[in-house]
Amino acid sequence: MSDWSKAVSRFQAAGPGSETTSGNRGLQIEEPLIFEQGADGRTGVDLPAPPAAADRLGGLGRKGAIGLPGLSEPQVVRHYTRLSQKNFAIDSGLYPLGSCTMKHNPRLNERMARLPGFGDLHPLQPESTIQGALELMDQLATWLKTLTGMPAVALSPAAGAHGELCGIMTIRAALEARGDMRQRILVPESAHGTNPATAAACGYAVESIPANARGRVDLAALKAKLDGGVAAIMLTNPNTCGLFESEIVEIAEAVHKAGAFFYCDGANFNAIVGRVRPADLGIDCMHINLHKTFSTPHGGGGPGSGPVVLAEALAPHAPLPWVVHGPDGFRLVEHADGASGTSGTIGRLKGFHGQMGMFVRALAYMMSHGGDGLRQVANDAVLNANYLMAGLKDVLTASFEGPCMHEALFDDRFLKDTGVTTLDFAKAMIDEGYHPMTMYFPLVVHGALLMEPTETESKDSLDQFIGVIRALAERTRQPGAAEWFHEAPRYTPRRRLDETAAARKPMLRWRPPVATAEAAE
Amino acid sequence: MRYLPLTEADRRDMLAVIGAPSVDALFRDVPETARAADIDLPPHQGELEVERALSAMAAKNVAAGSVPFFLGGGAYRHHVPASVDHLIQRGEFLTSYTPYQPEVTQGTLQYLFEFQTQVALLTGMEVANASLYDGATATAEAVAMANRVTGRRRSVLSGGLHPHYREVVDTLARFVGFRADAQPLDPDGGEDLAALIDGGTSCVVVQYPDFLGRVRDLRPLAEACHAKGALLLVVVTEIVSLGALTPPGEMGADIVAAEGQSIGNGLNFGGPYVGLFATRDRFVRQMPGRLVGQTTDAEGRRGWVLTLSTREQHIRREKATSNICTNSGLCTLAFTIHLSLLGEDGLTQLAAINHAKAVQLAGRLAAIPGVTVLNDSFFNEFTVRLPKPAAAIVDRLAERPIIAGVPVSRFLAGHDDLLVVAATETVTDADMDALVTALEESLR
Known part of the structure; x- marks a missing residue:
């Protein structure tokens, strides 16, 4: 076979039933794995010959090849550019994933994080050479403390779930310090999965609290469960139904009366930033997802950053390191000892001092908005969500009455008897050019559709979205709807993928074709 | 405000549609006592002013x-080659989320599959996940996994393990409730870890090259571990070293936890970095973190999805293998691109x-x-x-x-x-x- 027919046959292996020879469709280009494009003796870097020196690897030099493919720079750039074109992103469209706060990511923040004075700084440099970095961390801490009304903040947690771990550990340390061993943590049914997972990881039994008919914590049920064995409640506010916990002050009082701590999952802080200080709600501890409220990019699933604000009673147990003001400037406190007041610390949570790159971006975001702008962020986020609710509540089924906060929750009653599921509806949205909302979460309503538009969508953008969703909702009532929705999406680089097959026989890495054939025998 | 598209007219029109007299009315569920009138922070600023202030701060550091x-x-x-940073800043990568909708995130899923393959090849292991936060947290997760796999609760930590890594394991050990017996740093090289393994040891954690830079043959230690039913957990803080050294997988490692910062990622004053995590096929269902797997779509074409999610918190809640959700997405991309350029x-x-x-x-x-x-x-x-x-x-x-x-x-x-x-x-x-x-x- 000629090289060119081999090349075409490789294309066709991408899928039967393709209407083009290549399998490509205009701007959607089929792209093999890098491992299928390599050639021996090719590389994308030009490195000098190593200086002459004797080997001191202790006889442990690598014997065999690694198996990495060789590609030139143009091939690598094209490969990853093509892959990028198979992704939906905030930059390209409305991304209403509830609870994820997919807002615009300002590019100034990227530029700032890349300043050599921040980006090219080693975490173990002498303190005299990192004063600006410590100053930045101190300023970020000041903003976070001011916005939350809390006296202390731990910056090192790497993401929201890591912040939860930090928070629950500090709570346990505080309880242990007063000789008060408790065994249980209360978590509402509507909580993010990370909450019960975190509580369990810290050795606590998890007890669920039901929601009331208004989508809030059932205060009576909570009080019935509160006793001397409860270490903490983990509550998201605004909650994952997009509602403010209107009895939060009473909840806090009941929790504190039982000697327990009040942990708040701050994933939805975007709704209240600049308007409500969590300290005024009686919260003892809350993580803040810098990649949500403060717009550090989600990056396809990270990196995030999850600083945790702490009440007075928890502050002595904060993780190391701490940034402190010394006589000669800022200092990093890295070790537990009585002298520096660190003896109560839970210890270290992360390799170094935290997600500095995210700190720079978040501070740039805060300085750009200012106190006035951040309040406007909350206002517009809530206004946009309520506008979405107003535009959709007669065609989708809203789960709860009254104004929502930053996200609008619907359930699948509007799909009753249509044969269309929430998943089908979501996939049809993809064909219309939208990323689906969060689906089947929270678990407290059936077939949930949780939409968070964020404050960075324009009215025009929301009007178009509402128009499209209304039309889709209409379509679920038409003959043949079930089949039509079930076929979606049609216009994506891939149609629906077989997740069951992926889990049944996991293929988690590429292997050379020969090895694959042997493995199948 | 340059990041906020709504005009005053928009806001008025939208409130009319909603049927609310004011935005304040939408916050009616917030208790009166908790409505902050004014929070004392500086007002908004333009790009130029913010850039000036942050640049001044950066200039106080020695890059x-x-x-x-x-x-x-x-x-x-x-x-780090210039094209790495250029590519990771493409908005389709930068401003995308965890690939929950595979039809519109094949780009992310495919590079994660490439990343998993690269990490497995480099470490000499069979399977790798889609990353954890950093090397230290990957090490702590690895110890927790070894405890699950072996049903034992005592690990032995070499004195040559990076002290910060040891401290992160200690923190987890204290709160999860397992033992991590850390050995003192032994500059003279006489540490005998094999002698510390018994029937209650879940794993031995050893760094390669170690904290003082020393390289040693791990095969005897692997044998000693396996003879007692313990796992060998190898930590690598400088992943470039595996371009020159025999990989841990060829010396009997059961889990490799590593810091991937050296490939594709800048120093960033300590973060964000990228935790690498690799193990044997037989332990895959005990792994923490996300995994991307190959499958086919409705038309029979190859594609990728997040898989084996029943290990994870969003499905398993309190029974999950880890509480991790967001990981190091964009840092894995930088790693993968840089390693693709290197070859x-x-x-x-x-x-x-x-x-x-x-x-x-x-x-x-x-x-x-x-x-x-x-x-x-x-x-x-x-x-x-x-x-x-x-x-x-x-x-x-x-x-x-x-x-x-x-x-x-x-x-x-x-x-x-x-x-x-x-x-x-x-x-x-x-x-x-x-x-x-x-x-x-x-x-x-």
Whole structure:
């Protein structure tokens, strides 16, 4: 076979039933794995010959090849550019994933994080050479403390779930310090999965609290469960139904009366930033997802950053390191000892001092908005969500009455008897050019559709979205709807993928074709 | 406000549609006592003003690239090709979320599949996940996994493990409730971990190259672990080393937890970095973190999805293998692109340059009167014993400015004379001259 027919046959292996020879469709280009494009003796870097020196690897030099493919720079750039074109992103469209706060990511923040004075700084440099970095961390801490009304903040947690771990550990340390061993943590049914997972990881039994008919914590049920064995409640506010916990002050009082701590999952802080200080709600501890409220990019699933604000009673147990003001400037406190007041610390949570790159971006975001702008962020986020609710509540089924906060929750009653599921509806949205909302979460309503538009969508953008969703909702009532929705999406680089097959026989890495054939025998 | 598209007219119109008199009315569920009137923070600023303020802060730091620089200790300064940063800043990567909808995130899923393959190849393991936060948290997760796999609750930590890694494991051990028996740092190399393994040991954690830069054959330790039903957990803080060294997977490692910062990612004052996690196929369902798997779509075409999610918190809640959700997405992309550019030849040559530079530097430092090199073997980092306290020397050299390395006393009491020095491809002959001269002067 000629090289060119081999090349075409490789294309066709991408899928039967393709209407083009290549399998490509205009701007959607089929792209093999890098491992299928390599050639021996090719590389994308030009490195000098190593200086002459004797080997001191202790006889442990690598014997065999690694198996990495060789590609030139143009091939690598094209490969990853093509892959990028198979992704939906905030930059390209409305991304209403509830609870994820997919807002615009300002590019100034990227530029700032890349300043050599921040980006090219080693975490173990002498303190005299990192004063600006410590100053930045101190300023970020000041903003976070001011916005939350809390006296202390731990910056090192790497993401929201890591912040939860930090928070629950500090709570346990505080309880242990007063000789008060408790065994249980209360978590509402509507909580993010990370909450019960975190509580369990810290050795606590998890007890669920039901929601009331208004989508809030059932205060009576909570009080019935509160006793001397409860270490903490983990509550998201605004909650994952997009509602403010209107009895939060009473909840806090009941929790504190039982000697327990009040942990708040701050994933939805975007709704209240600049308007409500969590300290005024009686919260003892809350993580803040810098990649949500403060717009550090989600990056396809990270990196995030999850600083945790702490009440007075928890502050002595904060993780190391701490940034402190010394006589000669800022200092990093890295070790537990009585002298520096660190003896109560839970210890270290992360390799170094935290997600500095995210700190720079978040501070740039805060300085750009200012106190006035951040309040406007909350206002517009809530206004946009309520506008979405107003535009959709007669065609989708809203789960709860009254104004929502930053996200609008619907359930699948509007799909009753249509044969269309929430998943089908979501996939049809993809064909219309939208990323689906969060689906089947929270678990407290059936077939949930949780939409968070964020404050960075324009009215025009929301009007178009509402128009499209209304039309889709209409379509679920038409003959043949079930089949039509079930076929979606049609216009994506891939149609629906077989997740069951992926889990049944996991293929988690590429292997050379020969090895694959042997493995199948 | 440049980031907020709504106009005053929009807001009025929208409130009319909603049927609310004001935005304040939408916040009616907030208790009166908790409505903050005004929060005392500076007002909004333009790009220019913010850039000026942050640049002034950045200018108070000494950037690694502006001085002779020999600092490692778990984070390494390498040259990252220009195309890496260009590609990761494409909005389709930068501003996308965790790939929950595979039809519109094949880009992310495919690079994660490539990443998992690269990590498995590099470490010599069978399977790798889609990343954890960093090397230290990956190590702690690995210990927790070893406990699950073996049903035992006591791990043994080599004294050569990075002290920060040990501390992160300690934190988890305290709160999860398992034992982590850390050995003291042993500069003379007599540590006998095999003797500490018994029927209750879940794993032995050993760093390769270790915290002082030493490289040792792990095969005897692997055998000793396996003889007692324990796992060998190998930590790698400088992943470029595996371009030159026999990978842990070929020496019997059961889990490899590593820091991937060295490939594709800058120093960033300690984060974000990228935790690498690899293991054997038979343990895959005990792994923490996300996994991407290959499958086919409704038309039979190859594609990728997140898979084996029943291990994870969003499905399993309190029974999950880890509470991790967001990981290091964009840092894995940087890693994957950089490693794709390097390829087999590039990585092995990069590793060879690093090693040769370090060998050169070790030779030159050893020639300074009073200075001895501790290591018999090393990759791009080694430890010297100085005739004076290392911390003071490092501070004095920083004034010149030269960043000479990291004194062991920064982490551990009782090792005042030890300095850990790294040399990557970014170190020039002139840098070495500067260090040697300055060190000679300060020891005089």
